[in-house]
Amino acid sequence: MAACIEDVLAKAEKDEAERLKSISVQKELDLEFDLGNLLACDKNSVDAHGLKSTKKEDFLRSLARDNTQLIINEIWKHPTERVEEVIVVKLPEATTPLPREKPPPKPKPPTKWEQFAKLKGIQKKKKTNLVWDEVHKEWRRRWGxxxxxxxxxxxLIEVPENADPNEDQFAKRNKAKKERVAKNEFNRLKNVARAQKLPIPGQGLVPTPQQSKSDLTRAISVAKVSTASAGKFQERLPHEKAPKNTGKKRKFQPLIGNFSDERQKQLDILKVMDSKKPRIDMTKAVNRQMREEDSESRSNARKGPGKKGRRGNMSGKGKGGGGKGKGKGKGPKGKPQNQRGKAGKR
Known part of the structure; x- marks a missing residue:
């Protein structure tokens, strides 16, 4: 019992001594400091015996504590100041170049107006932030x-002469402001897309000199899905086709659920991989064979039968050599008439 008490007291005394270590640390070689990066380089040799001993963690912890104490002592040698009831130290500039984790950011691409100003030599004039307000008789901000x-x-807003007297001028002004904001945002996005060489999307049906069928179809599909239910309850015309690219979304299995179903699926996959004969979908195979036969029959029918000789008598020509042939035929009014063919002379 006495031995246990002595061990506890010894451990407590050791912890107290560790906590109350002196702030002065002695080193054979002084450390090299770069306070701008809060960096300290220790060029002293490391005790190999302490590093290889069983108390390796205690040795490394003690070494780190001493070096941290030295860099803290060096920091407090610089001038201090009080900022919002907190004492801070003004650190010098960093001297050690450190590599970047990521590449430096690329310069911001110029906008369309900046390119035009550079081409025309337009210089940007800096405006003052404050302007004189004649109504309030004081200096106020230019924006914001x-x-x-x-x-x-x-x-109070004056109603123009050519405007509807029942029109709400306040709502009209708010709507015009929202349209200006939306237009500026759209132009900003177009500048970004143009700078990054991306296709600039249009807003619904883009006005062009002549609308094509695909443009009208796309505009109709966009208008139908622009509802609160994304076009789920939108009615269709009698012979209207379903819009393209509106298939069902992929449904993924939940991460947490019934583990027996997941185990069965994994066992089915292993069973298919382990089997020597591949599993054949008979319905899919039969359908594929039928499609191939139909395509082959259509290609044969498209070629048609082979060409054969002409049948019937030709006017002015008979069988055999060059003699005079006579034949009877019918005229345009159904009356018989004589046809006489002349053979060429050789």
């Missing part, structure tokens, strides 16, 4: 919150 000449805060 509480900007100058903000017409969205007006409580």
């Amino acid at each position: 919150y509480k900007r100058a000449k903000d017409n969205t805060k007006e409580w």
Whole structure:
């Protein structure tokens, strides 16, 4: 019992000594510091006996603690300042070049307007952020919150002469603003697609001089799926075909579920892989054979029968050598008439 108590006291004393170690650490060679990167290089030789001993973890922990204490002592030698009730140290610039984990970002591609300005030599003029507001008689921001000449805060709008007197001018102004925002966003996306050399998508049915059948079909399909139910309850015309590329989505098996079904599926796969004879789908094989026979019969029918000689008498020609042949035929009104053929002379 006394031995156990002594072991516990010795361990507690050791832990307390480890916790209250001195902040001064002695090294044969001074460490090289790069405080900009919080880096310290220790060129002292490592004790091989301590590294190979059974208490390897304690040795490495002690070495790391001493080097950390040295770099902390070096940090507090630099000037300090108080920022929001916190004392911070102003670190110097980094001196050790470190490799990047990822490649440096590529420069941002120029927009269409920037390319045009560079071609025409247009220089960008920096505008001041504050402008004078004549209504409030004070300097205000040019853009954003509480900007100058903000017409969205007006409580009274004059109705134009050619406008509908029952039209809501406030709603019209809000709608025009949303359209401007959407147009700017669409132009921004087009600039990004153009810079990355990607196809620029159109909005629904793109206006062209002459609409094709495929364009009209695509516009109809887009309009039908643009409902709250994605076109699920949209009615179809009597002879309307189903839209293309609207197949069923793939359904994946749940990650957590009935393990017996999953085990049975795995056993079926192993059974198919282990069998010497492959499993044949008879229905699929018969259908394929029937399709091949139908295609072969259609190709034979398309070729047709072979060419044969012409039948019947030719006018002016008879059988045999060059004699005069006579034949009887019918005229255009059904009356018989004599036909006389003349043989050529050689």
